[in-house]
Amino acid sequence: xxxxxxxxxxxxxxxxxxxxxxxxxxxxxxxxxxxxxxxxxxxxxxxxxxxxxxxxxxxxxxxxxxxxxxxxxxxxxxxxxxxxxxxxxxxxxxxxxxxxxxxxxxxxxxx
Amino acid sequence: xxxxxxxxxxxxxxxxxxxxxxxxxxxxxxxxxxxxxxxxxxxxxxxxxxxxxxxxxxxxxxxxxxxxxxxxxxxxxxxxxxxxxxxxxxxxxxxxxxxxxxxxxxxxxxxxxx
Numbered sequence: 001x002x003x004x005x006x007x008x009x010x011x012x013x014x015x016x017x018x019x020x021x022x023x024x025x026x027x028x029x030x031x032x033x034x035x036x037x038x039x040x041x042x043x044x045x046x047x048x049x050x051x052x053x054x055x056x057x058x059x060x061x062x063x064x065x066x067x068x069x070x071x072x073x074x075x076x077x078x079x080x081x082x083x084x085x086x087x088x089x090x091x092x093x094x095x096x097x098x099x100x101x102x103x104x105x106x107x108x109x110x111x
Numbered sequence: 112x113x114x115x116x117x118x119x120x121x122x123x124x125x126x127x128x129x130x131x132x133x134x135x136x137x138x139x140x141x142x143x144x145x146x147x148x149x150x151x152x153x154x155x156x157x158x159x160x161x162x163x164x165x166x167x168x169x170x171x172x173x174x175x176x177x178x179x180x181x182x183x184x185x186x187x188x189x190x191x192x193x194x195x196x197x198x199x200x201x202x203x204x205x206x207x208x209x210x211x212x213x214x215x216x217x218x219x220x221x222x223x224x225x
Contacts, residue, residue, distance in 0.1 A: 032212050034213070036216075043114075043216050043217060043218045043219065044201065044216040045215075045216065046213055046214075046215065049212075049213060086154065090212050096212050097142060097144070097159045097161065097166055097167055097205070097207065097212075098144065098156045098159055098167050098169070099144070099146075099154075099156065099203075099214055100156065101146075101153060101154040101155075102153070103153045104153060104154075
């Protein structure tokens with residue numbers, strides 16, 4: 001079954017430090033990968049879609065099909081980046097109308 | 112455009128009761144998906160509706176059901192509530208068209224079963 005793995009439950013960094021949130025998926029075809037973010041007391045919102053290849057709020061993510069990874073990166077973390085980050089996958093046996101989520105990584109950026 | 116809305120935002124029910132949750136998608140979106148979010152299991156897919164038809168279903172018991180109306184609004188029903196059904200239920204909408212796979216989420220309905 002297709003699966004998304006986010007190995008870190010919590011990532012704690014200082015302001016200005018680089019950030020990398022890891023995401024690996026299990027699927028050999030052509031998936032669509034996303035990063036969603038959930039700030040405190042706010043709804044889940046789309047941060048990035050791999051196919052758009054754009055940078056949002058300084059975050060970027062590159063799909064590496066060889067390593068089946070879609071890690072989220074930011075060169076200089078800001079305090080307002082503190083949130084829960086979810087990697088999500090669509091495609092494969094469930095088609096493109098459902099999202100399979102990882103368990104999420106809580107990013108804490110300290111001053 | 113207005114975002115996805117869900118009603119009610121909070122709900123407290125007793126074991127054995129049933130509950131209906133409502134979701135209004137973004138205008139023009141024809142696909143509505145439902146997810147259950149719990150601290151232990153994270154975000155799990157329940158089902159997806161497109162043009163009033165259930166297109167996909169997750170691995171949940173038959174007590175969980177849903178429907179979609181002609182205006183794309185969707186309802187989710189849970190019968191014979193169990194304590195383990197306590198969760199945040201999220202609705203997401205998408206255009207449902209080819210190549211448009213982004214889903215936009217509502218604020219959720221927090222269901223507490225006592």
